[in-house]
Amino acid sequence: MTTTAPKLGEPVTTDRGAQVKKFLTTAGPLIAFIALAIFFTVASPTFSTPGNLSILLTQLSILLVIGIGLTFVILLGSIDLSVEGVMASSSLVFVLLATNDRNDFQFGFFAVIAGILTGSLFGLINGVLHVRLGIPSFMVTLGTGAIGIGVATVLFGGRAPRLLDDTLRFWGVGSTFGISNLVFIAILVLAIAFVVQRFTRVGRYGYAIGGDEAIAKLSGINIRKYKISAFVVSGTASGIAGVMAAMQLGVGDTTIGGGMLFTAITAVVLGGTLLVGGRGGVIQTLIGVGIIVVLANGLILIGVDPYIQTAVQGVVIVIAVIASGWSLRRRVRVIK
């Protein structure tokens, strides 16, 4: 019996029936996404117009970047709740260092780097506290998230500093070939993340640690180093997302990441990455984000009453998660 070399993060199977099931499991979210897209195309005349497709891509970009960062941490079996605080801090650091209406700094592109590195710093703090002090990731990131909001509030100083640098604003507001520039940034981040996930130790050992940490440790992997790296990746991604949001909105704001954390976690889970770790990836997250964005956009286009939109979104998400995990439910999985 021949077996194809298993891909990272996918179950190993050898016979036809199981292979079909495996296909459905991993392709479940993709099927859900396609089903939603077809439904809205049929139900609304404007859904599949180029204008709306361009908007869908824009709405997808910041959420995707956050989701990518979260994927690396969730693959470990941990969680990163500091996203909104990190986005707030990095957006403010970025705006206050670029040309703005509060002070005379004009660092341009270096302000972008500074904003992103702010995120990396928070990620490093998360990782070190979690790994060295043994504090559960849930608690550590909750705390650093609050610190992030606090730092942002101090920098905020009562009113939102406005980004006045035209070049940087163009990245957030302008478009190339009819597609928002933010989309290109998101695609770049996705490409880099995919390479890291597939071809570097940070990515591959992340799967191993998430799959079974004890075994990974026994086989000689430096657990600490790779766990910290995953948190740094997540923090960096949140930093990038904060900078992107600041470019899009033109201000640094403490609430810039409002609501994005749970939307991003939902997207990651919807895409097929397991919260217990070991299975999933950034491409799966892309599909999960796609489902969320298409759903929100489509419900407005078909005219669903705003009062019940949130409820409808919740129902669809629950159905999608159940459908994706249907064949896995009989396996012994630790659900916490």
Place this chain on the structure above:
Amino acid sequence: MKLSTNGRPGLRRRLVTAAAVFTVASLALVGCSSASESGGDGGTAEAGDVQLVAAIRSLSNSYHANWAAGSELFAESVGSKLTVLSDEADSQKQLAQIKALAGSGQVYALNVDPNTSADTEAIVRAVTDAGGYVVTQWNKPDDLNPWDVSDNWVAHISFDGRVSGLEVSNALFEAMGGEGGIIAIQGILDNVASQQRYEGLTNALADASGIELLDTQTANWSRSEALTVTQTLLAKHGDKIKGIWAANDEMALGALEALRAAGLEGTIPIVGFDAVPQALDEIKAGTSGYVASVSSDAFWQGGAALSLAYKAATGEIDVASLSHDERAFYGTQIIVTQDNVDDFLTTPALEDLQADFDDPFLRSQGGIN
């Protein structure tokens, strides 16, 4: 201190447990007693002893930052310190912070913006139990009034969103030339301010035959959500949108960014509420299409309401003798357009508000109905 138990580990564990239980019990006892210590029925205090407190959502939005600045102005005028509590939109946190005020034993004058209408009752009862004096603003249940609860709940101040909603909507229609389709972006659907302002819009629409409401969505008071919603609505309705109505400035500014991204900045008039600094700048510049906003004068809200609570706390105002219209009233709202925007661009000095601090009822528009 090492407990010598001569090889009886059970005893040591029991002693430690007993000590822990005793400590916790005594802490609880102390905690409970200090909460009920101060009298409940409204004794007043000397001017210097009253603690001044402002409880708001967060200092990271300009509206509440201005509110706190107004409270600070009042505190300076009476030579006292101000305590600012921010609850970050967490109802439980707000209630806990207010209950903790009782711990100081001082009479306090509190000016609070309750997180939601459902929180108001718990807040005013906590203040009553602690013998403090409170003025609430914006959110309270319709069927609960200050005179139903106690003299410690001095007054409730709100702003009639229906009035400002109507005026701002008319300003929008005028900028549109009386013709065209609009989209309306609402706040949190459960909030009184959002519902009243939308009602104002509906009333204005009834009289404006050339204007059509194409669509309404909620962006929950958030700038980023408003950007996303507006993008989608622009895709849905395209050229038919000739005006954008948003229930607050943060959302209107988000909608403005969506217009910028679509290359439509300046072609579509926008209105909002709250008169935040960035909105005022846009109105003054006049190039982006931002036409009007509404100011409830957050500085006044912070200062005059605190003054009212303070005067009740010192006995200068006898709460029992106040009429219903004085205990639940609407404040004054001002439409801000390019004509009068300059008046709102600067922080007021003490002289500008002293008259309102001396008579907090100066800007009353009548009782709440």
